Amino acid sequence: xxxxxxxxxxxxxxxxxxxxxxxxxxxxxxxxxxxxxxxxxxxxxxxxxxxxxxxxxxxxxxxxxxxxxxxxxxxxxxxxxxxxxxxxxxxxxxxxxxxxxxxxxxxxxxxxxxxxxxxxxxxxxxxxxxxxxxxxxxxxxxxxxxxxxxxxxxxxxxxxxxxxxxxxxxxxxxxxxxxxxxxxxxxxxxxxxxxxxxxxxxxxxxxxxxxxxxxxxxxxxxxxxxxxx
Amino acid sequence: xxxxxxxxxxxxxxxxxxxxxxxxxxxxxxxxxxxxxxxxxxxxxxxxxxxxxxxxxxxxxxxxxxxxxxxxxxxxxxxxxxxxxxxxxxxxxxxxxxxxxxxxxxxxxxxxxxxxxxxxxxxxxxxxxxxxxxxxxxxxxxxxxxxxxxxxxxxxxxxxxxxxxxxxxxxxxxxxxxxxxxxxxxxxxxx
Numbered sequence: 001x002x003x004x005x006x007x008x009x010x011x012x013x014x015x016x017x018x019x020x021x022x023x024x025x026x027x028x029x030x031x032x033x034x035x036x037x038x039x040x041x042x043x044x045x046x047x048x049x050x051x052x053x054x055x056x057x058x059x060x061x062x063x064x065x066x067x068x069x070x071x072x073x074x075x076x077x078x079x080x081x082x083x084x085x086x087x088x089x090x091x092x093x094x095x096x097x098x099x100x101x102x103x104x105x106x107x108x109x110x111x112x113x114x115x116x117x118x119x120x121x122x123x124x125x126x127x128x129x130x131x132x133x134x135x136x137x138x139x140x141x142x143x144x145x146x147x148x149x150x151x152x153x154x155x156x157x158x159x160x161x162x163x164x165x166x167x168x169x170x171x172x173x174x175x176x177x178x179x180x181x182x183x184x185x186x187x188x189x190x191x192x193x194x195x196x197x198x199x200x201x202x203x204x205x206x207x208x209x210x211x212x213x214x215x216x217x218x219x220x221x222x223x224x225x226x227x228x229x
Numbered sequence: 230x231x232x233x234x235x236x237x238x239x240x241x242x243x244x245x246x247x248x249x250x251x252x253x254x255x256x257x258x259x260x261x262x263x264x265x266x267x268x269x270x271x272x273x274x275x276x277x278x279x280x281x282x283x284x285x286x287x288x289x290x291x292x293x294x295x296x297x298x299x300x301x302x303x304x305x306x307x308x309x310x311x312x313x314x315x316x317x318x319x320x321x322x323x324x325x326x327x328x329x330x331x332x333x334x335x336x337x338x339x340x341x342x343x344x345x346x347x348x349x350x351x352x353x354x355x356x357x358x359x360x361x362x363x364x365x366x367x368x369x370x371x372x373x374x375x376x377x378x379x380x381x382x383x384x385x386x387x388x389x390x391x392x393x394x395x396x397x398x399x400x401x402x403x404x405x406x407x408x409x410x411x412x413x414x415x416x417x418x419x420x
Contacts (some may be wrong), residue, residue: 022399025258026343030251073311073340077304085300100350103303107343109255176249177410184396184403192395 004129011133017110018141018183019190024110027101028142029179035158038146039139040094044087044102046135048079049111050128053119055079057127060120072115073106080105110134148182149173233364239420240368246344247376248410252369253344257377258402260335262388267381271374273332275367277317277339278348281310282366285349286359299353306349311340344373379409 015021018028024045031041052075056063063071084102087095095102105111114134119127150156153173155163163169172178244250247257253274260270285306293299318336321329339345348369352362383405392401 022258023255025254026251029254070308070311073307074304077307081300081303084303100347100354103350104252104343104347106303106307107341107346109341112341172411175414176251177407177414179251180403180407180410184400184407187403188395188400191397191400195394 003126007126007129008133008136011130011135011137012140013137015134016137016141017113017134018138018145019187021110021113022187023113024108024138026104027108028138028145029176029183031098031101032142032146032149032179032182033174034150034154035143035146037094037097038142040091041098041101042135042139042142044083044098045105045108045110045138046132047083048076048105049114049135049138050131051079052076052111053114053127053131054124056115056119057122057124063120068116068120072112072120076111076115077106110138145179145182145186148186149178153178233360235420236361236364237368237371240365241372241375242413242416243419245372245376245413245416246347246369247373248406248413250347252347253342253373256335256338256342257373257380257406258399260338261377261380261384261402264378264381264385266335267377268374269331270335270338271370271377273335274339274342274344274373275370276332277310277314277336278345278366278370278373279363280317281313281345282348282352282362283359284309284313286352286357286362289353290359302350302353303346306346307340310345310349314340344369376409376413380406383409 011017017023018025027041027045031037052072055075056072059071059075080103083105084095087098087102114130118130122130147157150158151162152170153175155161155167155169170178173182240246246252247254256270256274261267288305288309289299289302293302293305298305314336318329321332321336348366352365355365357365380402384402387401387405396404
């Protein structure tokens with residue numbers, strides 16, 4: 001049981017996809033204009049993540065190494081289409097609010113990253129729990145960013161007015177620049193804690209950022225580390 | 230003609246793909262350390278998006294709509310893009326080794342660039358025709374090129390600046406992006 005809980009803790013804290021790995025940035029910044037959108041996006045991504053992790057793990061001995069990327073993409077895209085159709089049928093308001101970002105879950109690096117890094121090597125149950133952990137980590141991160149943006153930019157939380165009526169909403173926080181500012185500030189605060197606890201661990205060779213990673217940047221980083229050491 | 234120019238400028242500057250729509254943030258944050266690599270990435274994206282939006286439009290109009298399979302658009306488009314990237318990579322390797330060397334590392338990354346799939350899907354959503362789709366694709370990718378090159382310029386200039394501990398790395402890049410996004414909202418009055 002312990003290893004399952006460890007997977008969930010890993011997703012929420014140790015390897016939080018948004019704050020630690022900094023992957024899957026597009027939906028993180030785009031849909032966090034309100035808390036309800038953020039939670040909706042987080043849960044949709046989590047559903048796709050759990051199902052695709054489970055299926056890819058079940059198929060891990062069938063899919064050969066050379067064609068694994070196309071195979072992963074087909075699995076992920078199918079689940080995304082299912083989630084899209086379900087949302088369209090049962091929660092049309094959320095479907096309209098998230099718009100194009102629902103089909104774009106396909107290219108969310110978190111899902112592809114977990115499929116490649118974890119699900120294709122682990123047992124089905126562990127892979128599913130990894131999906132739950134990562135999905136929860138992503139949902140929590142999105143909700144946090146969404147809370148700050150909605151509170152500051154609109155004076156509300158989940159649609160209810162929280163700030164006193166004297167407070168004039170700072171409109172920029174629900175617009176594009178606010179997303180960058182809030183995420184930057186949160187990561188800076190987390191970095192501050194890390195420096196304080198002096199527990200900042202460096203990831204060897206790769207920062208886990210699969211989309212931003214190229215062979216170039218990986219080798220750059222290795223050289224940087226060598227130079228630092 | 231005037232409509233096309235407006236669409237191009239709108240896609241490139243007013244609704245900048247990275248700074249106002251948040252497509253393609255991963256390469257924007259990940260591959261923007263040097264102007265040279267950023268420009269290569271931008272050009273590779275320009276190349277792929279232009280072809281992808283043309284092909285996606287043709288497949289949508291002539292295959293998916295007649296067969297009544299439009300709900301499969303996400304799967305079909307992502308497979309088309311993945312295959313296209315692979316094909317472009319092989320084609321460049323044979324025909325233009327110089328360009329392949331310059332773009333080589335970045336090509337596989339483009340599959341997971343949400344801008345490509347985003348353009349293909351928004352073309353369908355906005356019901357653009359073939360020419361409009363291609364123009365929208367070019368405009369969007371020009372916007373990406375502009376944004377990533379400016380970002381790389383800023384990061385090159387500030388690489389050796391002293392930054393307070395917690396703000397080192399990603400936070401300072403995000404704040405720079407925020408300032409760029411504010412500047413780009415100035416284009417809103419353009420059309």
